Amino acid sequence: xxxxxxxxxxxxxxxxxxxxxxxxxxxxxxxxxxxxxxxxxxxxxxxxxxxxxxxxxxxxxxxxxxxxxxxxxxxxxxxxxxxxxxxxxxxxxxxxxxxxxxxxxxxxxxxxxxxxxxxxxxxxxxxxxxxxxxxxxxxxxxxxxxxxxxxxxxxxxxxxxxxxxxxxxxxxxxxxxxxxxxxxxxxxxxxxxxxxxxxxxxxxxxxxxxxxxxxxxxxxxxxxxxxxxxxxxxxxxxxxxxxxxxxxxxxxxxxxxxxxxxxxxxxxxxxxxxxxxxxxxxxxxxxxxxxxxxxxxxxxxxxxxxxxxxxxxxxxxxxxxxxxxxxxxxxxxxxxxxxxxxxxxxxxxxxxxxxxxxxxxxxxxxxxxxxxxxxxxxxxxxxxxxxxxxxxxxxxxxxxxxxxxxxxxxxxxxxxxxxxxxxxxxxxxxxxxxxxxxxxxxxxxxxxxxxxx
Amino acid sequence: xxxxxxxxxxxxxxxxxxxxxxxxxxxxxxxxxxxxxxxxxxxxxxxxxxxxxxxxxxxxxxxxxxxxxxxxxxxxxxxxxxxxxxxxxxxxxxxxxxxxxxxxxxxxxxxxxxxxxxxxxxxxxxxxxxxxxxxxxxxxxxxxxxxxxxxxxxxxxxxxxxxxxxxxxxxxxxxxxxxxxxxxxxxxxxxxxxxxxxxxxxxxxxxxxxxxxxxxxxxxxxxxxxxxxxxxxxxxxxxxxxxxxxxxxxxxxxxxxxxxxxxxxxxxxxxxxxxxxxxxxxxxxxxxxxxxxxxxxxxxxxxxxxxxxxxxxxxxxxxxxxxxxxxxxxxxxxxxxxxxxxxxxxxxxxxxxxxxxxxxxxxxxxxxxxxxxxxxxxxxxxxxxxxxxxxxxxxxxxxxxxxxxxxxxxxxxxxxxxxxxxxxxxxxxxxxxxxxxxxxxxxxxxxxxxxxx
Numbered sequence: 001x002x003x004x005x006x007x008x009x010x011x012x013x014x015x016x017x018x019x020x021x022x023x024x025x026x027x028x029x030x031x032x033x034x035x036x037x038x039x040x041x042x043x044x045x046x047x048x049x050x051x052x053x054x055x056x057x058x059x060x061x062x063x064x065x066x067x068x069x070x071x072x073x074x075x076x077x078x079x080x081x082x083x084x085x086x087x088x089x090x091x092x093x094x095x096x097x098x099x100x101x102x103x104x105x106x107x108x109x110x111x112x113x114x115x116x117x118x119x120x121x122x123x124x125x126x127x128x129x130x131x132x133x134x135x136x137x138x139x140x141x142x143x144x145x146x147x148x149x150x151x152x153x154x155x156x157x158x159x160x161x162x163x164x165x166x167x168x169x170x171x172x173x174x175x176x177x178x179x180x181x182x183x184x185x186x187x188x189x190x191x192x193x194x195x196x197x198x199x200x201x202x203x204x205x206x207x208x209x210x211x212x213x214x215x216x217x218x219x220x221x222x223x224x225x226x227x228x229x230x231x232x233x234x235x236x237x238x239x240x241x242x243x244x245x246x247x248x249x250x251x252x253x254x255x256x257x258x259x260x261x262x263x264x265x266x267x268x269x270x271x272x273x274x275x276x277x278x279x280x281x282x283x284x285x286x287x288x289x290x291x292x293x294x295x296x297x298x299x300x301x302x303x304x305x306x307x308x309x310x311x312x313x314x315x316x317x318x319x320x321x322x323x324x325x326x327x328x329x330x331x332x333x334x335x336x337x338x339x340x341x342x343x344x345x346x347x348x349x350x351x352x353x354x355x356x357x358x359x360x361x362x363x364x365x366x367x368x369x370x371x372x373x374x375x376x377x378x379x380x381x382x383x384x385x386x387x388x389x390x391x392x393x394x395x396x397x398x399x400x401x402x403x404x405x406x407x408x409x410x411x412x413x414x415x416x417x418x419x420x421x422x423x424x425x426x427x428x429x430x431x432x433x434x435x436x437x438x439x440x441x442x443x444x445x446x447x448x449x450x451x452x453x
Numbered sequence: 454x455x456x457x458x459x460x461x462x463x464x465x466x467x468x469x470x471x472x473x474x475x476x477x478x479x480x481x482x483x484x485x486x487x488x489x490x491x492x493x494x495x496x497x498x499x500x501x502x503x504x505x506x507x508x509x510x511x512x513x514x515x516x517x518x519x520x521x522x523x524x525x526x527x528x529x530x531x532x533x534x535x536x537x538x539x540x541x542x543x544x545x546x547x548x549x550x551x552x553x554x555x556x557x558x559x560x561x562x563x564x565x566x567x568x569x570x571x572x573x574x575x576x577x578x579x580x581x582x583x584x585x586x587x588x589x590x591x592x593x594x595x596x597x598x599x600x601x602x603x604x605x606x607x608x609x610x611x612x613x614x615x616x617x618x619x620x621x622x623x624x625x626x627x628x629x630x631x632x633x634x635x636x637x638x639x640x641x642x643x644x645x646x647x648x649x650x651x652x653x654x655x656x657x658x659x660x661x662x663x664x665x666x667x668x669x670x671x672x673x674x675x676x677x678x679x680x681x682x683x684x685x686x687x688x689x690x691x692x693x694x695x696x697x698x699x700x701x702x703x704x705x706x707x708x709x710x711x712x713x714x715x716x717x718x719x720x721x722x723x724x725x726x727x728x729x730x731x732x733x734x735x736x737x738x739x740x741x742x743x744x745x746x747x748x749x750x751x752x753x754x755x756x757x758x759x760x761x762x763x764x765x766x767x768x769x770x771x772x773x774x775x776x777x778x779x780x781x782x783x784x785x786x787x788x789x790x791x792x793x794x795x796x797x798x799x800x801x802x803x804x805x806x807x808x809x810x811x812x813x814x815x816x817x818x819x820x821x822x823x824x825x826x827x828x829x830x831x832x833x834x835x836x837x838x839x840x841x842x843x844x845x846x847x848x849x850x851x852x853x854x855x856x857x858x859x860x861x862x863x864x865x866x867x868x869x870x871x872x873x874x875x876x877x878x879x880x881x882x883x884x885x886x887x888x889x890x891x892x893x894x895x896x897x898x899x900x901x902x903x904x905x906x
Contacts, residue, residue: 013890046891050834055520058836062515062525067508067534072515074524081520088833309890313898330885342889350889378864380541381503383511409862411831415869415886415894422886423878432783433868433875436795436803437466437762438499441868445766 007130009113012039014300014312015137021320023104032113038097041309048162051085056189064383115270140262140301148233156257170253176202180259195224286329288319306339350414354402366392371446373407378440384408460583462566465492467753467765468590474773476557485566491550501615504538509642517836568723593715593754601686609710623706629655633712648677739782741772759792803867807855819845824899826860831893837861
């Protein structure tokens with residue numbers, strides 16, 4: 001039996017960061033991975049999706065800027081897009097990711113890890129003992145919805161959609177959350193006819209205007225968006241995949257992508273062996289520890305708090321800090337449903353903290369201030385399209401509790417809002433943080449003006 | 454004699470904002486302008502320079518993104534760039550700017566305003582009386598350096614460079630501050646042969662790495678940068694303009710642009726009539742009031758605090774707030790030399806607060822942390838080039854006191870740093886402001902890592 005200070009199960013972004021930080025601090029660390037080091041994010045999610053979206057987004061921007069537009073007369077080069085995507089995902093080989101771990105002295109154990117007792121992880125016939133702690137970072141996989149026939153049509157999930165070597169002539173997407181919306185945009189810009197089955201609408205968890213603006217742009221690009229009715233059956237035959245909706249209508253396409261959410265990979269982790277509920281997300285405390293098990297941490301998607309790579313890495317810092325005696329707890333609205341998030345559609349959607357709906361549900365009395373993302377001097381020359389910035393000010397505490405910004409290339413606008421919220425900077429103090437002219441960040445100035453400060 | 458609550462002299466961005474805010478609050482306001490409503494910024498500086506730079510910057514970005522690069526095989530369309538520039542500056546007609554004032558009930562008086570007594574401004578034969586206050590917002594104009602022959606060669610200043618209808622085959626630029634560096638980039642990308650006489654180097658007031666990176670990019674684009682020696686004489690003849698440098702070398706070009714700084718338009722404002730020093734920048738207190746003259750405010754470039762449009766607008770809010778009995782003072786390092794600033798070169802330079810040099814001069818003990826702007830997942834697909842982010846942490850107070858970020862399209866990164874500095878958010882709290890993956894804002898995460906928090 002090999003013995004380590006810490007055994008990490010799962011080498012996605014959360015597991016990697018936790019293992020790296022612990023090893024850098026001098027602990028002996030083993031990390032167990034049955035698939036690819038780097039995880040879903042590096043190979044089948046964040047990275048390849050951005051590689052598919054970025055070229056189209058940038059060309060759209062160029063076409064709005066006279067002088068540059070005339071130089072960009074060609075269309076997206078699809079093989080080049082896919083080829084660059086393949087490079088960025090290392091052609092699905094994790095060899096490029098391993099050195100980050102091994103350079104830090106982390107022992108990589110290939111195979112599926114499973115708890116077989118307190119502080120004990122089995123990988124095949126081998127058992128790894130953890131003197132200090134076990135960190136589970138098993139992540140999630142695509143959830144398949146309960147639709148008649150779904151198991152017989154071999155549907156795409158995010159994995160196939162992000163790594164496809166050919167663009168199907170037509171694609172039907174079930175679900176219009178982040179994955180469904182991003183892939184609808186990517187595939188329509190890459191030349192597919194796309195039908196988006198949006199049920200409750202596009203991006204239903206974000207501010208209404210965000211989903212509406214993305215839906216409008218998708219429709220302009222030719223995406224057929226169907227709302228209000230859910231798929232009830234799906235069949236595949238020689239003509240492709242046919243989805244029947246609750247209202248009796250049908251959609252036929254060459255391929256189907258299921259994008260209806262994620263399910264934790266908690267089964268077969270051996271949680272029940274140590275008395276922890278073994279299905280669904282695993283509950284943890286503010287230190288990412290499983291209540292009652294002072295040696296067991298769960299980070300990343302698996303704890304269900306905030307299914308984002310950046311939050312997995314944040315939780316990795318919290319768990320490893322706790323193990324190293326440098327405790328830090330998730331706080332200041334940085335965690336959970338208010339976590340910062342960016343959806344890389346056109347327009348992009350960048351949000352942190354509450355939406356109007358979630359603030360209401362939380363019983364907060366907020367002042368809602370909307371300004372145009374492009375309605376300033378910075379917007380006049382930069383090449384952006386439609387966009388809105390919504391600020392939610394807590395009336396009692398005089399601080400921001402939520403910001404949503406839509407528009408072209410607004411992903412990098414988010415950190416300012418996140419710092420304002422996490423720092424709980426009073427709006428009267430924020431007013432002295434002057435955005436430079438002529439940048440689109442002057443949306444902050446318009447926010448101050450609307451507030452009358 | 455017409456009487457108003459407030460008379461504003463100068464309808465640049467500062468004067469406009471002050472007049473607008475006062476009129477919106479119900480005061481009667483006259484604004485006096487002898488040139489264009491909108492000022493230097495709208496017609497001869499911020500706006501046309503961005504219009505000249507943006508197309509080239511965007512094309513450069515596109516050429517770094519496989520899939521989009523193949524669509525952009527043409528070159529910059531110079532007439533289209535100039536045409537769009539002309540649109541954005543209203544073809545040098547301020548008719549589009551006037552309604553912003555008149556809609557708010559501000560009286561526009563055309564002509565040059567001059568103090569002729571306490572609370573009295575003459576415009577030609579007319580005298581306007583100000584019951585409450587006079588705000589001077591006269592701005593600056595290009596300073597001509599003391600070079601033998603300069604008065605005889607009819608040199609370009611920012612005005613001619615930003616509004617040129619033809620691109621000269623060759624251009625020599627004296628001075629490599631913001632105007633010189635931006636115009637060097639614009640003109641080389643528009644097809645001119647450019648020589649940049651940089652004296653102390655490119656962007657000497659910013660971090661060394663910023664100037665070096667911009668200089669390297671300019672050199673790559675073909676700009677001939679001469680440092681270490683200053684112009685001593687200039688002559689124009691049939692072959693163009695010849696500049697002689699202190700080391701005896703010469704440069705000949707079709708046109709010369711002087712970009713060696715700004716001088717306040719304080720002469721002929723009548724300041725001496727009310728006993729105020731009438732040359733150079735006019736000193737003001739934290740309320741933008743001239744000491745000893747409780748009715749006289751000076752905002753924008755004219756007070757010399759921070760020569761930026763956004764700071765003029767900020768000072769306009771301070772002065773008008775004071776007049777309206779809602780006092781707000783410039784504070785929290787938002788004002789003065791630490792004001793936020795963006796230089797729209799390639800790479801862009803975005804900075805707020807101290808540089809390493811200014812922090813040292815101020816006697817601060819700072820920890821300097823450098824990370825790569827593009828050295829993260831966001832940089833892998835977005836199309837950026839070289840870039841560095843420098844964070845200066847005050848060791849005693851544990852807060853940021855300066856940030857400089859260089860890179861592609863980093864202008865919008867600045868507001869996060871500005872909020873962190875103005876909000877005096879401790880770095881241990883900042884650590885919970887998690888940048889989204891995969892954005893380039895993860896440079897903040899790398900900063901936290903380097904700090905070991």
